[in-house]
Amino acid sequence: MKSEKKPETFAKERALRKRERIKDKKPDFRRQESWRYKRVEESWRRPRGIDSKMRKKVKGWPRSVEVGYRGPKKTRGLHPSGYAEALVYNVDDVEKVDPKTQAIRIARTVGARKRVEISARAEERGIHILNPREMKELEEVEEEEKEKKEEKAEQHKRSEKN
Numbered sequence: 001m002k003s004e005k006k007p008e009t010f011a012k013e014r015a016l017r018k019r020e021r022i023k024d025k026k027p028d029f030r031r032q033e034s035w036r037y038k039r040v041e042e043s044w045r046r047p048r049g050i051d052s053k054m055r056k057k058v059k060g061w062p063r064s065v066e067v068g069y070r071g072p073k074k075t076r077g078l079h080p081s082g083y084a085e086a087l088v089y090n091v092d093d094v095e096k097v098d099p100k101t102q103a104i105r106i107a108r109t110v111g112a113r114k115r116v117e118i119s120a121r122a123e124e125r126g127i128h129i130l131n132p133r134e135m136k137e138l139e140e141v142e143e144e145e146k147e148k149k150e151e152k153a154e155q156h157k158r159s160e161k162n
Contacts (some may be wrong), residue, residue, distance in 0.1 A: 015072040016082055022071055071111045083128055090114065092122045113142070141148060152162040 006012055032054045034042045044065060049056040053061045081083050083103035088094055089110060104127055106118055115133065122129055 012074055012078075012082055015074040016078070016080070019075045020080075021069040022069070026069050029065050030062050032062075076134060079130060081128065081130070083130075085130060091117050091121050094118055094127065095124065097122075097125075097127055099125055099127045103130050105130045 030042050030046045031040060031045045031046045032052065034040045047064065049055065054064055057064065077084065081103060084101055086093075086097050086102045087105050087107055088097070088104045091105045091114075094104065104118075104122055106115055106129065110118065119129060119132065
């Protein structure tokens with residue numbers, strides 16, 4: 001019996017595995033002299049000095065970033081799950097997503113109520129959510145908001161009496 005997966009998905013999976021293998025071999029690129037001075041951060045910056053040992057690729061000095069360390073073209077920009085990420089702010093954005101190739105990441109500015117709606121719509125369409133949260137149902141969220149409002153009103157009344 002033949003597999004039901006398309007050849008493109010096999011190629012993508014193979015490329016993702018290859019990217020992981022390459023990633024294991026790739027050194028942690030460090031900024032020159034970052035191990036020597038506290039004021040110099042480790043985040044990569046290209047060595048540009050005329051006498052720089054790192055720029056000259058002298059033996060014993062840390063490796064520099066080069067094209068050869070790059071991952072496979074098919075997997076560039078993909079999430080480790082194999083989906084391309086799509087940032088979503090509202091329910092309308094969910095409609096524009098292709099469930100076969102894209103997964104959604106709900107923006108951090110989205111509130112609880114809208115997050116529930118987006119999650120429900122994504123589940124209906126079979127879209128993978130990259131940053132899911134255990135969300136209560138919409139009714140529970142609304143009830144909690146009402147309770148908070150009532151509590152604030154009571155506190156306000158108490159403060160007016162004093």
